[in-house]
Amino acid sequence: MLDNAREVVAECLGARPDEVSFTASGTEAVHRGLLGLLRGRRRAGDRLVHAAVEHSAVLHAAAWAGGEHVSVPVDRHGRVSPDDFVAACAGPGVAVAALQAANHEVGTCQPVAEVASRIGEVPLLVDACASAGRVPLPAGWAVAAASAHKWGGPAGVGVLAVRKGARWRNPFPGDDRVDERTAGFENVPAALAAAAALRAVVEERAEVGARQRALLDRIRHGVQVVPDVEVVGDPEDRLPHVLTFSCLYVDGEALVDRLARHGFAVASGSACTASSLEPSHVLTAMGALTHGNVRLSLTRDTDEADVERFLEVLPGVVAGIRAEAGL
Amino acid sequence: MSEPHEGLGPVELELDCRGQLCPLPVIALGRRVGEVAVGARVAVVADDVAARHDVPAWCRMRGQEYVGEDVAADGVPRYVVRRLS
Numbered sequence: 001m002l003d004n005a006r007e008v009v010a011e012c013l014g015a016r017p018d019e020v021s022f023t024a025s026g027t028e029a030v031h032r033g034l035l036g037l038l039r040g041r042r043r044a045g046d047r048l049v050h051a052a053v054e055h056s057a058v059l060h061a062a063a064w065a066g067g068e069h070v071s072v073p074v075d076r077h078g079r080v081s082p083d084d085f086v087a088a089c090a091g092p093g094v095a096v097a098a099l100q101a102a103n104h105e106v107g108t109c110q111p112v113a114e115v116a117s118r119i120g121e122v123p124l125l126v127d128a129c130a131s132a133g134r135v136p137l138p139a140g141w142a143v144a145a146a147s148a149h150k151w152g153g154p155a156g157v158g159v160l161a162v163r164k165g166a167r168w169r170n171p172f173p174g175d176d177r178v179d180e181r182t183a184g185f186e187n188v189p190a191a192l193a194a195a196a197a198l199r200a201v202v203e204e205r206a207e208v209g210a211r212q213r214a215l216l217d218r219i220r221h222g223v224q225v226v227p228d229v230e231v232v233g234d235p236e237d238r239l240p241h242v243l244t245f246s247c248l249y250v251d252g253e254a255l256v257d258r259l260a261r262h263g264f265a266v267a268s269g270s271a272c273t274a275s276s277l278e279p280s281h282v283l284t285a286m287g288a289l290t291h292g293n294v295r296l297s298l299t300r301d302t303d304e305a306d307v308e309r310f311l312e313v314l315p316g317v318v319a320g321i322r323a324e325a326g327l
Numbered sequence: 328m329s330e331p332h333e334g335l336g337p338v339e340l341e342l343d344c345r346g347q348l349c350p351l352p353v354i355a356l357g358r359r360v361g362e363v364a365v366g367a368r369v370a371v372v373a374d375d376v377a378a379r380h381d382v383p384a385w386c387r388m389r390g391q392e393y394v395g396e397d398v399a400a401d402g403v404p405r406y407v408v409r410r411l412s
Contacts, residue, residue, distance in 0.1 A: 228388060228389070230388060246384075248350075248353070248357070248385065248388055248389075249350055249353060249354050249357055250350065251350055278376060279349070279376065279377040279380055279381075283380070284380045287380070287383065287384060287387070288384060289380075289381055289384040289385070289388065290349065290377045290380050290381055290384070291349045291350035291353065291377060291381060292350060325354045326354070326358055327354065327357055327358060
C-alpha cells in the first residue's frame with residue numbers, strides 16, 4: 001500500500017518511486033535532505049549557499065550543521081539573481097546549495113532550473129513545501145522536500161525525494177528497515193491520503209490555478225486602492241494561491257482580528273503577531289514593510305463574490321485601525 | 328558600540344520611541360514628520376528591531392529620504408529621515 005502512495009507521489013512530482021520517502025513533516029524532509037547532502041559532500045567542503053529568504057527549516061538545519069553559510073540576497077520581489085547565486089556556488093569549498101521552489105510568505109518563484117543547470121556538481125536542495133502540487137516541481141534538484149498539508153493532504157506527512165545517484169548520506173543513525181532514508185514506521189493511512197490529495201490537486205491545477213491567478217490579480221489591484229498599502233512578491237512568476245500585502249501604520253494582530261470578525265481567516269507575517277519579536281527575515285531581505293502584513297491563501301472554492309466582499313471590507317478596517325492610532 | 332549620538336549630525340526633531348513596539352515608532356514618524364520643514368531632518372530613537380527595516384520602508388513608500396542609522400547617547404539606535412515633501 002505504501003508503494004502505491006510512493007508511486008502516485010513520484011509521478012505527481014516527476015520523480016522515480018524509489019527516490020521518494022515519507023517523513024513526519026516537510027520540516028523533517030528539509031532537515032534530512034539538507035543534512036544528508038552536507039554529509040555526502042563532506043570532502044568537498046562545509047560551505048552552504050542559500051537564498052536569504054529560505055524557510056526557517058533550511059536555516060535551522062544549516063545552523064545545526066555548522067560550517068560556513070553564504071546567504072544570497074534577493075530583489076524587491078524576493079527573488080535571487082541567478083548570476084549572484086551561481087557566482088556564490090563557484091566559490092571554494094561549496095558543498096551544497098539550497099534554493100526554494102517558491103517563497104512560503106510572498107509566493108515568488110525562484111529560478112531553480114536555471115541555477116541548477118549552472119552550478120555543476122554542487123547538489124541542490126529544493127524546498128518545495130510551499131509549491132508542491134500547485135505548480136510543477138522545477139528540474140535540477142538533487143533533493144526535494146514537500147509537505148502534504150500544504151497541498152490539502154493530512155498534517156504529519158512530508159515527502160523527501162533524493163535523486164538517484166545524488167551524494168546523499170543518512171545524517172542520522174540508520175534504521176534497519178526498508179527505507180534507508182528515514183527512521184521509524186511510516187504513517188501508511190496518512191501517506192495514502194497525502195498521495196490521493198496530491199493527485200487530485202495536480203489533476204485540477206491547470207483549471208484551479210488559472211482561476212486563482214485571475215482572483216489574485218483582482219485582489220492585487222483592489223487592495224492598492226487603500227492608501228499606503230503595498231503588495232509584496234512577484235506579480236507574475238508566483239504561486240497562484242497566496243498573496244501578501246502590507247498596510248502602513250497598522251498593527252498586524254489588529255488587522256487579523258478585525259478581518260476575522262468579517263469572516264476572513266488570514267495570516268500575518270508581522271513580528272507583532274508572532275511569538276518572537278524579530279521581524280520576518282523574508283520581508284526584511286526584500287526591504288518590505290515588516291508590520292501590517294496580511295497573507296491571503298485562496299482555497300479551491302474561493303470565488304469572485306468572496307474576493308469582492310473582502311475588497312469591500314478591507315478599506316474600512318484599515319482606516320479604522322489607523323484612525324485609532326491618530327492617523 | 329559605535330560613536331554615540333550625532334554620528335549623522337543634529338536633527339530638527341527627535342522622536343523618543345524607546346520601549347515602543349512596532350508599528351508605534353513608524354506611527355509616531357507618520358504623525359509628526361509634518362512638524363518640520365521640507366528639507367529638514369527627523370530622527371526616530373527606537374529599540375524595537377523592526378524599526379531598522381520599517382523606517383527605510385516608510386521612506387520608500389512615502390517618498391521621503393532615509394539618511395541612515397546612528398546611536399543615541401544611551402546606545403539606542405537612531406534612524407534619521409529627511410522630509411522631502
